[in-house]
Amino acid sequence: GQSLEQPSEVTAVEGAIVQINCTYQTSGFYGLSWYQQHDGGAPTFLSYNALDGLEETGRFSSFLSRSDSYGYLLLQELQMKDSASYFCAVRNTGGFKTIFGAGTRLFVKA
Amino acid sequence: GAVVSQHPSRVICKSGTSVKIECRSLDFQATTMFWYRQFPKQSLMLMATSNEGSKATYEQGVEKDKFLINHASLTLSTLTVTSAHPEDSSFYICSARLTVMNTEAFFGQGTRLTVV
Numbered sequence: 001g002q003s004l005e006q007p008s009e010v011t012a013v014e015g016a017i018v019q020i021n022c023t024y025q026t027s028g029f030y031g032l033s034w035y036q037q038h039d040g041g042a043p044t045f046l047s048y049n050a051l052d053g054l055e056e057t058g059r060f061s062s063f064l065s066r067s068d069s070y071g072y073l074l075l076q077e078l079q080m081k082d083s084a085s086y087f088c089a090v091r092n093t094g095g096f097k098t099i100f101g102a103g104t105r106l107f108v109k110a
Numbered sequence: 111g112a113v114v115s116q117h118p119s120r121v122i123c124k125s126g127t128s129v130k131i132e133c134r135s136l137d138f139q140a141t142t143m144f145w146y147r148q149f150p151k152q153s154l155m156l157m158a159t160s161n162e163g164s165k166a167t168y169e170q171g172v173e174k175d176k177f178l179i180n181h182a183s184l185t186l187s188t189l190t191v192t193s194a195h196p197e198d199s200s201f202y203i204c205s206a207r208l209t210v211m212n213t214e215a216f217f218g219q220g221t222r223l224t225v226v
């Protein structure tokens with residue numbers, strides 16, 4: 001089976017940096033993705049790591065360590081609009097289905 | 111990015127009736143689409159994989175007779191919640207990828223179903 005663990009909530013202030021961790025257990029692994037979802041909206045894709053290391057996309061970066069079955073999403077220069085839920089997700093062997101973690105609600109305060 | 115359109119965005123129905131939700135890929139062909147269900151402040155739970163021209167593949171614990179999926183064309187998949195009950199009230203979301211191997215999944219806007 002597959003399971004992903006991430007913190008349920010994180011609070012940070014505007015302009016700060018926040019890291020959202022994700023550990024996973026999968027029967028096969030085809031990459032770790034991150035999605036953002038605002039309340040009432042659809043998830044939107046943020047980043048994807050198939051190999052170990054850091055991927056940077058603007059204010060967002062994502063890291064993966066396959067040997068540790070661990071990854072994180074790093075958000076820099078936080079803005080109020082970054083308040084949302086963030087999901088890590090894995091694709092199973094063959095990369096066909098995407099399974100989501102429980103999500104981390106990020107609250108950004110002024 | 112690619113666009114996936116889901117309709118309706120909100121629906122209220124009476125217990126015992128059926129509701130159909132449509133998911134369309136607007137600017138690409140999707141041989142495969144995915145249907146998720148999400149309860150408030152919870153994760154997206156994969157319900158089924160919709161395959162164009164063939165039967166859907168349901169996840170364990172999902173009643174296929176309850177949640178009917180039809181993928182009749184390369185741009186349209188439908189989810190019908192049959193004989194709806196209040197416990198079926200939820201947020202239903204579809205997604206698709208440009209290709210099976212593509213990393214990014216595009217999601218529809220979601221459908222908020224309320225069964226009264």
